[in-house]
Amino acid sequence: MPNYTVTVATGxxxxAGTDDYIYLTLMGTEGCSERTLLDKPLYNDFERGAVDSYDVTVGEDLGEIELVKIEKKKYWVQDDWYCKYITVKTPYGDYIEFPCFRWLVDDKEVVLRDGRARLPQHDKKAGVAKQHRHKELEQRQKTYRWKEWHPGFPMSIDAKAHSELPRDIQFDSEKGVDFVLNYSKALSFIFGTQMKIFLLKSESFLSLHWKQHYHFQGPERIENLYVNQFMHMFQSSWGDFADFERIFMRIKNTISEYVMEHWKEDFMFGYQFLNGCNPVVIRKCTEIPDKFPITQKLVEASLERGLTLEEELKEGNIFIADYELMDGVTANATDPCTLQYLAAPICLLYKNSQNKIMPVAIQLGQTPGEDNPIFLPTDDEYDWMLAKIWVRSSDFHVHQTVTHLLRTHLISEVFGIAMFRQLPAVHPVFKLLLPHIRFTIAINTKAREQLICECGLFDKANGTGGGGHVELVQRSMKTFTYKSLIFPEAIKERGMDSKEDLPYYFYRDDGCRVWEAVTSFVADVVNIYYEKDETVQEDEEIQAFVKDVCSFGMQDFDQCEFPKSLQTKEQLVEYLTIVIFTASAQHASVNFGQFDWCSWIPNSPPTMRKPPPTKKGEVDLKYIVESLPDRGRSCWHLGAVWALSQFQENELFLGMYPDEHFIEKPVKEAMVQFRKNLGEVTKVIKNRNEGKKLPYYYLSPDRIPNSVAV
Known part of the structure; x- marks a missing residue:
């Protein structure tokens, strides 16, 4: 009687392990095996990390093994099981791999195809394999449903909480715990510092009140007195910049400390437009807008080359950062005790003779007038300082809500949902993209549940909380285009593509290197499975995927110009490169520098508590400190930027594919070449950074996680 050897790997x-009963059925072209309980007496099967082998004896030849069915049945209590893969060795010496990499929950079954990737047109129309992929997609479309979280937003997953998500896309236990621990660690540092400051400042207060209250009211009254005094101080303004430094020094790093030391300097202000957290706002200025009435007389003291402003414009030395998107956004009003304010500044920047980007003029509103002065480097020290702080605060809001949330998190979720709905596990594009949407839907669901929801972290710490962040996303969606996700095109559209004009724009240089490496890898994989352009056109599943992204995920917004179909291999390569690059490199570039650049509160205030100045000469240091976030909001902010900037334990970086969804040798060779190309990029970046006080490493491939997962 034919004997098959089945090997089962547990995650x-x-x-990941289970004590439930596991049954297996082999399904071949000539017949099926009996439903077989996989069990070895006196042995604990399916332990975490185990690889177990079993003999399955059948009465007749099953032919070519097409599918493997796994069933899990409750033993005592429901016990989820994560299956990595199953291999089958046939009586004839054939060795067949069945990748799984999914959870079996409740009394559910999973039917696996062998690991060879297949396009839909390559399966027989009436065959078992064709039926299997159709059934898989039908089930997925019931499980992964679109839902509109807010009007005008990209669509998201239909789940109110992380616990409602399909088990396969939830965080691993340690992944979720790591995020909580990182956030708690930061807060413990911060609150610990706050308590020490409180005790020092309250020593005389406590000694005075101890004698007065202890004898008559007892120790509990004294404890309440301490707490009330602490909370009052916690919600109060800082005394000066030294107060910020006391809380900051507990969790600083090399770059954040450098920022703290140099944040007042114009070169540091300008540098961040190129290589800070939000290096996507600055653009070359070819004409001064009417709403920003800059004249030669205003800026001539800042122009170094002896050229007029008009001549500097023609030479390509003038740049602009316009936060028009912020104009009229509703400021946070969730705390009636604290007024909060927003601004929509315009900042003119100049490339000096040392190729540094320097601010030369700032207007804090979009409408010129006497109550909207243009601030200059030649103004009073505090006028100029506060104007720059307002720009940095506005930049923080645009970064968090548009650059980071919308353009990496939300768009990656759209790609992920559409992928699950339209591409079966056997499709090569599913295998290619799956590592790059890992935990993305989960982290976004957690964000909607805890961070950007009503009374979430945004409401506690940010000036755009209470609904302003929603308005920002809705406004940004009106100008969000598919083309803007093509990294080289986005750089070119802003006029920032010339290395001669801007030799120190590392975000551009490193991003283009990584984009090229991803494009080359994607092209290698596409060429393995798609012989010609017609193969792309005939792939009904890839066409459904692209259409689902546009028509449902992006709600068919005309201005977005997302394609509804793909006609050529080149278009497919570009599309898949966008998905992978956005989820990996682009997210890394705007996420993991948050603590570096935003932890020193005066450099990136999450809110402002006084309105933008309408006149010059009325600002002093006390006014600036009272404009900045209070102690409580500063602590919430610091905890957030710390947690968001941490890599997770066992992080998977770009090019790392430990789950072998692909079994074909040509794809594995393409992965090896991809890692080699990425290694070369890493080496270039490492060499450039040596000895630099401000290294730029956010787009170094060894620091780019595969997916949006934090």
Whole structure:
């Protein structure tokens, strides 16, 4: 009687093992095996990280094994199981791999195809394999449903909480715990510092009140007195910049400390437009807008080359950062005790003779007038300082809500949902993209549940909380285009593509290197499965995927110009490169520098508590400090930027594919070449950074996680 050897691998993540009953059925072209319980007496099967082998004896030849069915049945209590893969060795010496990499929950079954990737047109129309992929997609479309979180937003997953998500896309236990621990760690540092400051400042207060209250009211009254005094101080303004430094020094790093030391300097202000957290706002200025009435007389003291402003414009030395998107956004009013304010500044920047980008003029509103002065480097020290702080605060809001949330998190979720809905596990594009949407839907669901929801972290700490962040996304969606996700095109559209004009724009240089490496890898994989352009056109599943992204995920917004179909291999390569690059490199470039650049509060205030100045000469240091976030909002902000900037334990970086969804040798060779190309990029960046006080490493491939997962 024919004998098959079946090997089953259990995952290594927490709680991957199971004590439930596991049954297996082999399904071949000539017949099926009996439903077989996989069990070895006196042996604990399916432990975490285990690889178990079993003999399955059948009465007759099954022919070519097409599918493997796994069933899990409750033993005592429901016990989820994570299966990595199954291999089958046939009586004839054939060795067939069945990748799984999914959870089996409740009394559910999973039917697996072998690991060879297949396009839909390559399966027989009436065959078992064709039926399997159709059934898989039908089930997925019931499980992964679109939902509109807010009007005008990209669509998201239909789940109110992380616990409602399909088990396969939830965080691994340790992944979720790491995020909580990182956030708690930051807060413990911060609140610990606050308590020390409180005790020092309250020593005389406590000694005075101890004698007065202890004898008559007892120790509980004294404890309440301490707490009330602490909370009052916690909600109060800082005394000066030295107060900020006390809280900051507990969790600083090399770059953040450098920022703290140099944040007042114009070169540091300008540098951040190129290589800070939000290096996507600055653009070359070819004509001064009417709403920003800059004259030669206003800026001539800042122009170094002896050229007029008009001549500097023609030479390509003038740049602009316009925060028009912020104009009229509703400021946070969730705390009736604290007024908060927003601005929509315009900043003119100049490339000096040392190729540094320097601010030369700032207007804090979009409408010129006497109550909207243009601030200059030649103004009073505090006028100029506060104007720059307002720009940095506005930049923080645009970064968090548009650059980071919308253009990496939300758009990656759209790609991920559409992928699950329209591409079966056997499709090569599913295998290619799956590592790059890992945990993305989960982190976004957690964000909607805890961070950007009503009374979430945004409401506690940010000037755009209470609904302003929603308005920003809705406004940004009106100008969001598919083309803007093509990294080289986005750089070119802003006039920032010339290395001669801007030799120190590392975000551009490193991003283009990584984009080229991803494009080359995607092209290698596409060429393996798509012989010609017609193969792309005939792939009904890839066409459904692209259409689902546009028509449902992006709600068919005409201005977005997302394609509804792909006609050529080149278009497919570009599309898949966008998905991978956005989820990996682009997210890394705007996420993991948040603590570096935003932890020193005066450099990136999450809110402002006084309105923008309408006149010059009325600002002093006390006014500036009272404009900045209070102690409580500063602590919430610091905890957030710390947690968001941390890599997770066992992080998977770009090019790392430990789950072998692909079994074909040509794809594995393409992965090896991809890692080699990425290694070369890493080496270039490492060499450039050596000895630099401000290294730029956010787009170094060894620091780019595969997916949006934090």
């Amino acid at each position: 290594t993540q927490w709680f």
